[in-house]
Amino acid sequence: xxxxxxxxxxxxxxxxxxxxxxxxxxxxxxxxxxxxxxxxxxxxxxxxxxxxxxxxxxxxxxxxxxxxxxxxxxxxxxxxxxxxxxxxxxxxxxxxxxxxxxxxxxxxxxxxxxxxxxxxxxxxxxxxxxxxxxxxxxxxxxxxxxxxxxxxxxxxxxxxxxxxxxxxxxxxxxxxxxxxxxxxxxxxxxxxxxxxxxxxxxxxxxxxxxxxxxxxxxxxxxxxxxxxxxxxxxxxxxxxxxxxxxxxxxxxxxxxxxxxxxxxxxxxxxxxxxxxxxxxxxxxxxxxxxxxxxxxxxxxxxxxxxxxxxxxxxxxxxxxxxxxxxxxxxxxxxxxxxxxxxxxxxxxxxxxxxxxxxxxxxxxxxxxxxxxxxxxxxxxxxxxxxxxxxxxxxxxxxxxxxxxxxxxxxxxxxxxxxxxxxxxxxxxxxxxxxxxxxxxxxxxxxxxxxxxxxxxxxxxxxxxxxxxxxxxxxxxxxxxxxxx
Numbered sequence: 001x002x003x004x005x006x007x008x009x010x011x012x013x014x015x016x017x018x019x020x021x022x023x024x025x026x027x028x029x030x031x032x033x034x035x036x037x038x039x040x041x042x043x044x045x046x047x048x049x050x051x052x053x054x055x056x057x058x059x060x061x062x063x064x065x066x067x068x069x070x071x072x073x074x075x076x077x078x079x080x081x082x083x084x085x086x087x088x089x090x091x092x093x094x095x096x097x098x099x100x101x102x103x104x105x106x107x108x109x110x111x112x113x114x115x116x117x118x119x120x121x122x123x124x125x126x127x128x129x130x131x132x133x134x135x136x137x138x139x140x141x142x143x144x145x146x147x148x149x150x151x152x153x154x155x156x157x158x159x160x161x162x163x164x165x166x167x168x169x170x171x172x173x174x175x176x177x178x179x180x181x182x183x184x185x186x187x188x189x190x191x192x193x194x195x196x197x198x199x200x201x202x203x204x205x206x207x208x209x210x211x212x213x214x215x216x217x218x219x220x221x222x223x224x225x226x227x228x229x230x231x232x233x234x235x236x237x238x239x240x241x242x243x244x245x246x247x248x249x250x251x252x253x254x255x256x257x258x259x260x261x262x263x264x265x266x267x268x269x270x271x272x273x274x275x276x277x278x279x280x281x282x283x284x285x286x287x288x289x290x291x292x293x294x295x296x297x298x299x300x301x302x303x304x305x306x307x308x309x310x311x312x313x314x315x316x317x318x319x320x321x322x323x324x325x326x327x328x329x330x331x332x333x334x335x336x337x338x339x340x341x342x343x344x345x346x347x348x349x350x351x352x353x354x355x356x357x358x359x360x361x362x363x364x365x366x367x368x369x370x371x372x373x374x375x376x377x378x379x380x381x382x383x384x385x386x387x388x389x390x391x392x393x394x395x396x397x398x399x400x401x402x403x404x405x406x407x408x409x410x411x412x413x414x415x416x417x418x419x420x421x422x423x424x425x426x427x428x429x430x431x432x433x434x435x436x437x438x439x440x441x442x443x444x445x446x447x448x449x450x451x452x453x454x455x456x457x458x459x460x461x462x463x464x465x466x467x468x469x470x471x472x473x474x475x476x477x478x479x480x481x482x483x484x
Contacts, residue, residue, distance in 0.1 A: 001036055001040070002019060002027075002042060003030070004028045004030060005044075006088075011044075011084065011088055015088060015089065018110060022097075025407060042060070044058075044092050045058050048084065055084055055087045056068070057087040059095040060095070064095060065095070066094045070086070078455065089108055090108050090137065103378045104139070105143070105144050107134075108138050108139055109404075118148040118152055119159075119432070130149075131149065150398070151401065151402050151415075154399065158423060158429075166435050166436065168225065168426055169438050169440070170225050170439040172441030172443060173233070174229040175188050175190050177233060177265065178299050178300070180300065181298040182330075182361070183364055187229040196238060199442070200241070202469040202472055204245050209476045213480055217483055221250055221254045222254055222255055223258075223425050223429060224253050224256070224257040225430075228260055230263055231261070253280075257280055258424060261284055262284060262286055264285060264307045265302040269317070282424065283319055283321075285350075287300075287324065288326060289333065289338075289341050290307065290341035293332075294333055323352035324352070324353055325355075326356070328355060328356065328357050328409075329376055331373035334376055334380060352422055352424065353388070353418075355392070357414055359408045360407045361407060378409060385413075388417075398420060399415050402415045436448050438479070439461060444460075446479055459475075
């Protein structure tokens with residue numbers, strides 16, 4: 001049991017993220033009353049001296065204390081909040097690192113987007129300065145600093161191409177045939193009830209209103225992305241209707257459109273033909289593993305040979321950019337097993353490869369079955385990521401986007417690799433939060449980017465599908481207000 005006491009409760013969740021780097025999904029109490037005497041007590045206090053322009057944090061536990069002071073570059077509300085959060089997190093991290101030395105390749109960074117921070121620091125000064133802060137302030141390891149630097153370099157021309165009135169459109173199909181063991185997305189498993197027809201009816205109304213918003217506000221469509229869930233659970237006729245509706249509403253599918261074909265057991269020639277007829281040439285075929293025992297264990301209703309068959313069919317039909325996903329750290333897989341998956345994927349010569357690190361999410365089935373499976377240690381997962389990076393480079397790919405999630409094995413990362421001519425613009429736009437996103441569908445997130453203020457505002461659509469369908473008018477009003 002851990003007791004966390006702080007004089008700034010608004011940062012409690014941020015401090016808790018640092019603690020969980022060391023102790024996993026531990027429960028934190030905010031009072032010592034009734035807690036076992038051997039509970040770990042952590043104090044994290046913060047003071048702001050506006051007269052001297054300094055932020056001071058002090059963390060203590062087990063008779064040890066860590067103090068951190070950082071100058072305040074400006075005193076506007078947003079900057080003060082960021083600096084306060086940053087300094088108290090660093091103090092807690094460094095205290096716990098002394099007390100409980102742990103494998104933390106990203107140091108005290110717990111946010112989703114390390115590359116966004118690296119780019120901001122580089123823009124404020126230069127790349128060596130960003131590297132110095134990652135190293136000296138955040139305690140990031142040298143390999144991860146190099147990864148962030150390389151990705152930012154690859155992304156630069158894409159980010160520089162974004163115009164202030166650009167907008168991307170995301171369409172969510174939150175349905176799957178089965179639920180994967182590790183999945184925490186709020187997707188619905190298809191059964192006998194026809195849930196797709198009413199959902200698509202609502203989704204099309206959402207898209208019509210979105211296109212009117214884009215036209216009225218003078219935005220320019222940049223990219224489209226159809227994700228999920230598994231969009232190819234739709235029938236060929238439903239896929240055709242969806243893409244027809246998108247083009248009818250927006251007049252174009254943008255500079256690029258990507259459709260997640262996802263699982264090979266949802267792909268057939270008729271559906272692929274529909275996608276090609278609408279000009280879609282970017283898809284994902286995501287095995288997660290190419291080991292049949294693992295696929296069965298994680299709840300995938302296909303075998304590795306079906307992945308190869310679906311990939312070959314898609315390539316023969318003219319899809320020029322195909323992404324494949326693998327997950328490092330799956331239950332009962334070691335580094336040699338992951339390497340075998342990489343070898344089979346590499347033999348197919350995909351154009352993009354995304355290497356994920358397993359994250360044990362609280363809303364997944366995996367959290368309930370941890371006693372029944374064996375997860376590889378952090379050092380082995382790190383080795384798998386190195387294998388993935390080497391395989392990608394051997395296929396002529398560069399790392400071009402990266403993000404992190406809570407509860408990832410080893411506090412590691414997910415990395416997207418691509419050939420230089422096959423980068424997915426939407427992935428960069430979305431991950432780096434450089435472009436407005438207008439999202440259609442249940443559980444989808446719209447974002448408005450205020451670049452000059454380094455600020456992003458978000459409007460999430462309801463996760464529950466029936467709630468989304470029943471509250472569309474309210475959702476549309478919120479989106480109109482967001483982009484007003």
